[in-house]
Amino acid sequence: MLLCETPKLSRRALLTAGGALYAWAHIPSFARAADARDPRLVVMILRGALDGLSALAPIGDPDYAALHGELALQWAGAHPALALNSFFGLNPAMPNFARLYGAKQAIAVHACATNYRERSHFDGQDVLESGMPGPGQVQSGWLNRAIAALPKGERVAERGGLAVGATPPLVLRGAAPILGWAPSGLTAPTDDLTARLMDLYSHRDPALAAALRAGIDADHMATKNGMDGIKPGGDIALAMRKAAEGAARLISADDGPRVAALAFDGWDTHVNEGGATGRLAQLLGGLDGAIAAFETEMGPRWKDTVIVAATEFGRTVHINGTTGTDHGTGTVAFLAGGALNGGRVIADWPGLKTADLYENRDLKPTTDLRAVLKGLLADQFGLSADALGRTVFPDTLGVKPMNGLLAA
Amino acid sequence: MAIPDPRLLVAFNRFGLGPRPGDFARTSDPREAILAELNAPQSALLADPALQRTPLILQAVYADEDRKKQERDRLAQANLARLGMPAPNVAALIETPPAAPPTPAAMSAPAMTGAPAAIAAPAMTPQVPVEQQIFRAEATARFARACAAPIGFVERLVAFWSNHFCISLAKSNIGRACAGAFEREAIRPYVTGRFADMLRAVEQHPGMLNFLDNAQSIGPNSKAGQNRKRGLNENLAREILELHTMGVGSGYSQTDVTQLAQVLTGWTIVGREGKLGEPGAFAFNPNAHEPGTATLLGRVYAQDGVAQGEAALADIARQGATAAHIAKKIARHFVADDPDPALVARLAKLFRDSEGDLGALAHALVMDEAAWSALATKIRNPWEIVVASQRAFNRPVADPGPALNAMNLLGMPLWQPGGPNGFSDDTAAWASPEGMKMRLELAAQFARQTKDAPAPAALVDDILGPTVSPQTREAVTRAESREQAFALLIMSPEFQRR
Numbered sequence: 001m002l003l004c005e006t007p008k009l010s011r012r013a014l015l016t017a018g019g020a021l022y023a024w025a026h027i028p029s030f031a032r033a034a035d036a037r038d039p040r041l042v043v044m045i046l047r048g049a050l051d052g053l054s055a056l057a058p059i060g061d062p063d064y065a066a067l068h069g070e071l072a073l074q075w076a077g078a079h080p081a082l083a084l085n086s087f088f089g090l091n092p093a094m095p096n097f098a099r100l101y102g103a104k105q106a107i108a109v110h111a112c113a114t115n116y117r118e119r120s121h122f123d124g125q126d127v128l129e130s131g132m133p134g135p136g137q138v139q140s141g142w143l144n145r146a147i148a149a150l151p152k153g154e155r156v157a158e159r160g161g162l163a164v165g166a167t168p169p170l171v172l173r174g175a176a177p178i179l180g181w182a183p184s185g186l187t188a189p190t191d192d193l194t195a196r197l198m199d200l201y202s203h204r205d206p207a208l209a210a211a212l213r214a215g216i217d218a219d220h221m222a223t224k225n226g227m228d229g230i231k232p233g234g235d236i237a238l239a240m241r242k243a244a245e246g247a248a249r250l251i252s253a254d255d256g257p258r259v260a261a262l263a264f265d266g267w268d269t270h271v272n273e274g275g276a277t278g279r280l281a282q283l284l285g286g287l288d289g290a291i292a293a294f295e296t297e298m299g300p301r302w303k304d305t306v307i308v309a310a311t312e313f314g315r316t317v318h319i320n321g322t323t324g325t326d327h328g329t330g331t332v333a334f335l336a337g338g339a340l341n342g343g344r345v346i347a348d349w350p351g352l353k354t355a356d357l358y359e360n361r362d363l364k365p366t367t368d369l370r371a372v373l374k375g376l377l378a379d380q381f382g383l384s385a386d387a388l389g390r391t392v393f394p395d396t397l398g399v400k401p402m403n404g405l406l407a408a
Numbered sequence: 409m410a411i412p413d414p415r416l417l418v419a420f421n422r423f424g425l426g427p428r429p430g431d432f433a434r435t436s437d438p439r440e441a442i443l444a445e446l447n448a449p450q451s452a453l454l455a456d457p458a459l460q461r462t463p464l465i466l467q468a469v470y471a472d473e474d475r476k477k478q479e480r481d482r483l484a485q486a487n488l489a490r491l492g493m494p495a496p497n498v499a500a501l502i503e504t505p506p507a508a509p510p511t512p513a514a515m516s517a518p519a520m521t522g523a524p525a526a527i528a529a530p531a532m533t534p535q536v537p538v539e540q541q542i543f544r545a546e547a548t549a550r551f552a553r554a555c556a557a558p559i560g561f562v563e564r565l566v567a568f569w570s571n572h573f574c575i576s577l578a579k580s581n582i583g584r585a586c587a588g589a590f591e592r593e594a595i596r597p598y599v600t601g602r603f604a605d606m607l608r609a610v611e612q613h614p615g616m617l618n619f620l621d622n623a624q625s626i627g628p629n630s631k632a633g634q635n636r637k638r639g640l641n642e643n644l645a646r647e648i649l650e651l652h653t654m655g656v657g658s659g660y661s662q663t664d665v666t667q668l669a670q671v672l673t674g675w676t677i678v679g680r681e682g683k684l685g686e687p688g689a690f691a692f693n694p695n696a697h698e699p700g701t702a703t704l705l706g707r708v709y710a711q712d713g714v715a716q717g718e719a720a721l722a723d724i725a726r727q728g729a730t731a732a733h734i735a736k737k738i739a740r741h742f743v744a745d746d747p748d749p750a751l752v753a754r755l756a757k758l759f760r761d762s763e764g765d766l767g768a769l770a771h772a773l774v775m776d777e778a779a780w781s782a783l784a785t786k787i788r789n790p791w792e793i794v795v796a797s798q799r800a801f802n803r804p805v806a807d808p809g810p811a812l813n814a815m816n817l818l819g820m821p822l823w824q825p826g827g828p829n830g831f832s833d834d835t836a837a838w839a840s841p842e843g844m845k846m847r848l849e850l851a852a853q854f855a856r857q858t859k860d861a862p863a864p865a866a867l868v869d870d871i872l873g874p875t876v877s878p879q880t881r882e883a884v885t886r887a888e889s890r891e892q893a894f895a896l897l898i899m900s901p902e903f904q905r906r
Contacts, residue, residue, distance in 0.1 A: 048888030121888050122863055139860060166856035173859075189852035193892050197848060197899050200883045205901040208787075208839060215845030268888030 038155070039339065039380040040251055042294060042307040043143055043261045044287070045169050047125060048268030050311035052331030053363065054280055055094075056108050056345070060087035063352040069319040071275040079276035084108065088345050092276050093285035096292040100336050101343055107335040107405065109372050110347035113313055113365035117358075119327035121268065124312030129171035131370070131393040142392050143261055144174030146377050149387045155258065156381055162260040164247045172261035179257055181250060183242040190236070192266050237286035240264055244290035248297030262290075267311060273324040291336045303338035306376055306406070310369060316361050317352055330363035333372060339380070341407040346372075368399050375402030413438055417873050418780050421788075421906040422742060425560025426796030429862060429870045442561045442774050446767070451562045452599040454592050456549045462589045462614055463678075465542055466688025469585045470680040472538040539585035543577065546588020547808040547822055554795045555805050565599045565770055566591065567791060568741050570823075573610045573652060574830040575619035577823050582618045582677075587823035590615035603734065603764030604725035608718060611648060612690045614677040620644035620828060627673035627698025640698075645669035647828045653724045655733035664705055668724075670698040671709060671717045731759040734769075741833050742773060743782050751778040784905040787839045789831065790818035792906070793847065797898055800871045801858050814850050818843060839904075848899055855894035864893035872902045 057073035058064050059081060065072045073081040073089050081089025082098040088110070090098050100106035116127040116135070123135035131142025143161060150157035160177035163169060172178055194216060201209035247260045266283055273280050291307060298305050314331025330350070335342070348366040350356050358364040374388045378401040389397035419438035420427040435441045445451060460468075554563045570591045577584040594613040598606035610616050617623040625641035626633045633639055645668035650656045674697030678684045684691035692714040701710040707723060709716045724730060735756035739747035755772060762768045773779050788796060794811050797803070805811065815822055818838075825831045832838070861867065865885045868876055880900040887893035897903060 121886075122890055122893070125889065136863065166853070167859045189848055189895065190892075192888070193852060193895055194848065196883055196887070196892070197896060200879055200896065200900065203879045204877055205905075208844060208901060208904065211839050211841050212844040212848065213841075215841030215843070218841060218845075263889075265889055265892065 038254075038301065038304050039258065040298070040301055040305040040337075041143075041259050041376065041380050042247070042251070042305065042337075043169075043171055043259075044290070044307065044309040045125070045129060045171060045261065045263040046267050046287070046309055046311040047263055047265045048121065048311070049124070049313050049315055049327055050267045050331055051269060051273060051280060051315040051325050052110060053315070053317065054273065054275055054325075055091050055284055055334075056084070056110055056332045057081055057089045057091070058087060058110070058349065058352070059089040061349070061352050067317045067319075067352055068275075070323065071273055071319050071325070073276055077276070081276070084345055087349075088347075091281060091284045093281040094288040096288045096295070097334065097336060100291070100295070104343035104407075105336060105338055105340055106342045107340055108345045108347075109333045109335065109367055109369070110345060111330045111350055111363055111365055112333055112347075112367040112369045112372065113330050114369050116313065117329065119313065119329075121312060121327075126170065128310060128312045128369075129169060131171075131373075133395050139170070140174030141169070141171035141261075142373065143171045143259060144176045144178070146381065146383060146388075146392045147176035147259060148174065149383055149391055150381060159255070159257045160259070162247055162250050162257040164243050164260060164262040169261045169263040172259070179250070181246060183239070183246050190266055192268070236266060236282060237289050240286035241289040241293045244293035245297050248294045252298045252301045264290075269315070270320065270324040270326060271322040273319075287334070291334075295336075295338075298338075306335065306337035306339050306380055308373065308376060309334040309336075310373075314363055317357060317363055318361065328362035329358045330365035333369055335372075335376075335405065339406050341404060346402075370396055370399050371402045372405070374399065375405045377401070379406040414873070414875050415439070415780060417875065417902075418784075420559060421796075422779070422784065423559065423561045423564065423774065425554055425557060425563060425792060426799045426903075427871055428799045428802060429867070431558075432870065432873060439774060442559050443771065445557070445559050445561050446600065446770055446774070448562075452566055452596040454549060454553055454596055456545075458545045459549055459588070459592065460542075462586050462593060463686045463688035465585050465589055466582060466614060466677070467680070468538050468542070469581050470687060473581065474680070537581075539581045542585050543588065543823075544808060546592075547812055548805065550588065550591075550822075551795065551798070551805040551808050551811055555798050555803075560795070560799075561770075561774075562599065564742075564792075565766075566596055568738065569595045569599060569606065569766075571825070571830040571833075572737065573606070573616070574825050574828065575615045575823070576825055576827075579619050583615060586613075586615045586618075591823075598766065600767030600770065601765075603730075603759070603766055604722050606766065607648075607652065607721050607725050610652070611644065611672070611717075611721060612675060614688065614690055616644070617675060617677055617690070620647055622672055623676040625669060625673050625675075626696045627670055629699055630673060630697050631695040632693075633696070633698075640666070640669050640673065642666060642669040645672055648721070648724070651829055653733065654727050654729035658727075658729035658733065660705060667702045667704045668720060671702045671704065671720050673698045675714070675717060725764055728760065731756045731764070734764075735759055737833075738769065738773065739779075743779050744785055745833075745835050748778045748782070751776055785835065786906055787835045787904050788906055789833075789838055790815045790820035791822070793818070793898075793904065796903070797851075797854055800867070800898075800903075801854075801861050801894070803858070814854075817846050817850065847904070848895075851895045851898040852891075854898065855891045858891070858894050861890070861894065864890060864897065867894075867897060871897065872900065876900075876902050 053068055054071050054073065059073060059075055073091060075081060075089060079092045082092055082095065084090050084098070084101055097106050114127050115133065116124050126135035129141045130138050132138055147157055147161055160179060161172045163172045163178045163180045164182060166182050168178055168180060198209060198212060201212060243262055247262060250256045251258065251260050264287065269280050272278065287309060294305065294307055295302050310333045311331055314328040315325035316328045320326050346367065350364040350366050354360055356364060370393050374393060377383045377388060377392065378385065383392065385401055388401060415438040416432050416435055419442055420431065423442050554560060557563050573595065575583055575587060575590055577587040590613050594609040595606065598609060620643045621641045622644035626638045628639045642665055646665045648668065649660045649665060654660055674693045676691055676693050676696065678687050678689050678691045680687050684693055694713060697713065701708055702716065704720050709720055711719055735752050739752050739755060743751065754776060755769060758772045759769055794814050798805060798811065812822055820831055862870065864887065868881050868884050872880065880902055884893045884897050884900070887896055
């Protein structure tokens with residue numbers, strides 16, 4: 001019996017099996033059939049603060065190239081940005097998003113943010129996910145409250161939400177029923193966590209640093225020799241795609257949940273962020289692959305689907321001393337899905353001159369992210385502005401749902 | 409905000425099992441808090457309606473073995489009759505049913521609700537062997553106690569003595585079934601009592617008699633020895649001298665080992681037939697006992713029966729080498745791999761002067777400034793890190809599976825050391841490359857499953873204390889997500905070391 005014998009299986013096989021005991025690895029099977037419109041909504045939380053200026057670059061802004069330095073995207077060069085229009089160039093790691101944009105199934109909203117104006121990840125994610133005016137106020141999220149606000153017996157309310165990951169993201173926690181599922185490949189620690197811990201040990205505890213370094217090196221060797229199926233730290237793009245594929249299969253089924261929430265880590269790019277290639281580009285490639293996986297796996301339901309990928313805040317306009325960016329404010333949100341009235345960048349561009357920046361350092365937010373989210377909820381699920389402004393996003397009656405995001 | 413006493417960290421980490429949120433604020437005098445826990449009456453005892461006495465546990469094992477044997481015989485005969493040929497390995501078919509995949513229903517079911525009933529009627533749940541059900545109930549109770557302890561010093565003492573006098577559940581079904589009961593019955597009642605009493609309880613416990621083979625040891629000149637041509641097994645006697653009391657190289661000879669083995673012949677476990685008493689209990693079997701006097705460490709033991717071995721153990725407990733061995737080992741466990749020799753000498757003298765009063769020994773350790781002033785060079789062992797993590801995050805312990813799995817992966821499966829010398833107490837054994845890598849993976853997994861925890865910055869103050877290094881505070885508070893912050897907190901030197 002697994003639980004009390006000295007392990008004889010490989011460590012990772014056991015980790016996976018142990019994970020199964022917590023809750024998930026079990027995919028319930030749902031039936032699938034095609035009929036009339038049956039909306040789906042997927043929310044991806046990008047934890048760590050996405051650099052919107054490297055994901056969707058305002059190349060047409062005369063100040064951009066100088067401010068963003070070696071991270072700046074360009075129209076030319078070995079890795080040219082993908083032009084969404086004459087002003088905005090998409091990171092070349094996102095070809096699928098560009099393709100969907102061309103097919104009018106993708107929208108980017110730039111210079112947007114929630115109402116949160118400090119720079120703490122935890123609090124910023126709290127506001128983004130809870131939908132409350134400030135951090136730390138509730139243990140439920142706006143997506144769950146949106147499900148709960150629907151009439152009883154309504155299909156979306158009936159089926160509840162799908163939370164991908166070991167614990168449900170806050171955005172989907174709450175009174176409405178949720179199904180939990182996690183792909184086993186998500187269990188390895190990220191390279192970023194490992195790097196941060198190695199940095200701490202190197203300053204504070206050389207003995208633990210040496211031991212951990214040796215352990216990680218041994219694991220890498222084992223991986224190179226093909227002794228182990230999954231890379232240590234996980235191939236981040238692969239993990240993101242696996243999560244998306246599994247989630248898509250579950251929510252595309254006729255009797256599956258209509259709503260899903262996923263959270264992807266790793267966007268806190270203080271050091272060696274990279275631009276068209278590098279660390280951020282890898283993550284964006286993972287996000288792009290996850291969106292493409294939804295497109296493929298949703299099948300005939302893609303036409304009813306909307307995905308929104310949002311982060312707690314943006315990053316500084318200037319690059320810092322370690323070829324990265326620090327915590328900022330305004331950033332980009334990505335929308336994709338067959339239900340969209342797409343092929344648009346929605347932005348009231350504030351400009352990048354010092355006087356135009358928020359606190360002289362950040363992209364100034366000119367679009368309230370909550371208006372976008374409310375617009376999606378209103379058009380996908382028919383929630384009223386009143387319900388959205390009182391219970392889903394409390395105290396936001398003044399933030400009008402954005403109209404026209406969905407195809408008529 | 410008043411700055412908490414930095415000695416709180418020593419109290420909770422070196423002597424205890426780590427703080428829970430709010431513990432620092434609740435504790436005004438660190439040393440007094442430890443002593444209060446130590447002096448609370450019967451603080452080490454573990455009574456739980458789900459947990460049975462050893463004889464009842466072993467009776468359930470006997471019944472289960474009988475049932476399996478009957479089933480094997482029945483199937484074998486049926487096969488023979490049907491096929492007209494010798495049966496294949498039917499036993500293997502019965503004893504290893506295919507593992508069912510986990511289902512959401514199984515996972516949400518309380519893990520141990522069926523345990524007492526299963527002891528009464530093991531046939532009802534044939535998929536989970538009875539000894540496995542008992543093990544899980546024992547583990548559940550042990551984790552619950554460790555997580556609920558005010559400081560955790562008494563549970564640390566229990567774990568120390570349990571590892572000192574270890575048995576392993578890998579030995580047999582008996583070992584698996586009564587490993588937890590062994591600790592409850594032979595260790596816990598004596599943690600603040602007398603060493604000699606713990607020694608006797610341990611060496612007379614069915615778990616130990618099974619683990620070190622004394623239940624089968626027969627005096628060559630006893631009735632059973634004469635009849636059955638079987639004889640002495642020195643295993644228990646050697647480990648008593650080498651590991652449990654005086655320590656290796658402390659002056660006993662091979663003759664002493666053999667003499668002690670002869671003295672202990674007849675110390676056995678009552679079988680299922682109950683010829684010697686209650687099935688599953690300790691018994692002295694005069695038919696297996698080597699007759700005559702024995703000479704051990706220069707003393708002559710002429711007593712009859714069980715009294716001979718009890719007298720010998722009582723004397724061994726009083727040996728100076730025993731005091732030195734125990735003093736060194738407890739100082740190594742709590743203070744440092746290479747503890748201050750003066751501290752060890754003080755503890756050894758106390759042990760001798762008090763005739764092995766373990767409560768006084770623990771008290772002396774807590775009162776000794778050398779035990780407080782030493783740097784935190786040791787690393788928490790796997791059990792300690794698992795429990796400390798659960799305490800830091802107020803994680804409930806309804807299902808012991810994840811915690812047991814973590815201990816397995818970290819190389820310290822509960823009650824299953826590789827040998828009778830127990831798990832290592834060396835920092836190097838646990839802070840190994842593989843161990844640290846696994847700690848990181850488990851910390852990341854644990855952090856992912858943590859919700860409703862306090863904000864990371866508050867948790868740093870509450871768990872690592874205000875004297876935490878700026879680097880650790882910065883790493884935790886600037887993490888990109890709560891999950892990452894919690895993993896870094898668990899992996900920080902301040903949380904790993906004690």
